[in-house]
Amino acid sequence: MDFKQRIEDLTEQLNQHNYNYYVLSNSEISDYDFDMLLKELQDLENKYPELASPNSPTKRVGGDITKNFETVAHRFPMLSLSNSYSKEEIEEFDTRIRKLVDGDIEYVCELKYDGVAISITYENGELVRAITRGDGVKGEDVTANVRTIRSIPLKLRGDFLPSFDIRGEIVFPLEAFNRLNKQREEAGESQFANPRNTASGTLKMQDSSVVASRALDCQIYQLYANKINVQGHFEAVKEVENWGFKTPSVKERYIEKVQSIDGIMEFINYWDKNRNKLPFEIDGIVIKVNNYHRQDELGFTAKSPRWAIAYKFKAERVSTLLEKITYQVGRTGAITPVANLVPVQLAGTTVRRASLHNADQIEKLDIREKDTVFVEKGGEIIPKIIGVDLTKRDEDSQPTSYLKNCPVCNTELVREEGEAQHFCPNINGCQPQITGRIEHFIGRKMMNVDGLGVETVIQLFNAGLIKNIADLYDLTLEQILPLERMAKKSANNLLKGLAESKKIPFEKVLFALGIRHVGETVAKKLAKHFKSIEALSLADKETLENVDEIGTVIAESIVNYFSNEENKTMIERLKKTGLQFELDESNNTQKSNLLDGKKIVVSGVFEMSRNELKKLIEDHGGKNVSAISKKTDYLIRGENMGPSKLEKAEKLEITMLSEKELLTLLQD
């Protein structure tokens, strides 16, 4: 076989599929088939590294590590925009412009994306470099990380300019951001505060495969070249669409040409009202003079172009008194400082508390008790403290000294290198950590213990009946009956719930243990790979790291967990009570690979129960997903299925199967 030719073919096919999917939102290939092509290319590149191009589609999944980001000068300086906050200021901007140039003025209105600016250089149709804004003159080379962002083309198509820079904003789409935070919550990790900072942090990560896993996106907003062959900015943005870029949609009004102040204000008002429906955050609107000649005539001030201005949305902001900073202890021992405020109305809700995140945040904003603070609610849901009204600060006010000892058990707090959060190390003696772990253990997605709730866990703990998860299974009716508000029926239910939970399969038990960084998905992977807690507990760091998708942090956390004597004793006790600590191959062995990797939505009423149906799908390697999207491979269609789902599936041309058809398929 001509390997070079095959690599070229695969590259071309994969680039085309990527483009269809991420730019045109119109995929022609299943995820599975795509992955097979990618794997073939990866294998060939591993075998013949000299044939691997720096812009190979395999770079999309990351893997390149950047230890130090090199500082590189921008070919065109990266300026900023002057801001405005009212119609009057926009009118002044327009008047200024009309004084400086003659004739009609056409404006382009765009969204002001709230993310991180990036400048990407293309030479002869290939992405060669991506640089952060930095100080505007030079920035950091984050090319390997930017290559993982799928909507950014690595190779261009069409009639592109031989050399140019394209600029845009890297954003963290809200859906992906919320998904990431949910995963982190399940793994007992701290939450990221907002999409913008997280996008910025992600872009500077050393391991590009982590960047790849985070699904960042890029919104294009400007083209720079020595000579551009079109009349104006709007035309340029549309032109680069032909080169393979995803550009702002005219149909969805992400970009619009207008001829007057009224047009500008109409655009601003539309997005002020509708911005919460966007899949990413914006913090305003950008208005640019369209015509390049006019732009040249207008020129620049020291910091920003005269031909453009940003209009910033008003975030609703109020000020209130911060009465006290208190500290919360999470299940993992992480400490979160909380601002307790004099209640205040903000954007339709009463705000009483706001997270201060960590010690650095308090120091950065120099927040102190009895300060008057500004609380803001922008596009986000959670209110945040954005600063202190220094004019109202008491003269004898002192800087906050961060808590040194656990607010609950008084153990000295620790802060490990690289961690934003302080931790209480008294894992097995600190109440919220103990009850938090027990609450996690009994949760619906874990051991799913019926008849036991958060309140009861705390009652049981306070009565001295449970100190760890294993104690739960030693509880007797005589012990729990005397608890307040505990009727005989509920006591029996509790014991029944616990007995039932002994049937819960190993992967869920593993998740339930609450090992740091071991969330639902990781637990499944580990259970499948090691098959028993015994084998997992004996694995060293290296063995663990060799498991697909298990990195250093997870590996270290697992080794750490199993080196703790108390954890070992507890697991021994749990084993004796009959919990599942081995993979039940009879239940779990896949019956076939017929549905391997396929994403399947089940909707409507069926002859077998929905759970049976879902299990059947998993047994054949399929994955159950709840919502229909263009990634869905099959829709299993039952009776009385909702019309909107059906319509969506039809529109996306998703293959639909009846229950019978599915069964026939699997029997074959």
Ligand code: IVH
């Ligand atoms: S144009 C010379 N357009 O806002 C013009 N910027 O202070 C340069 N931004 O650093 C910027 N959306 O990161 C432009 N549609 C948009 C934008 C945008 C967001 C950011 C950009 C820049 C900052 C301006």
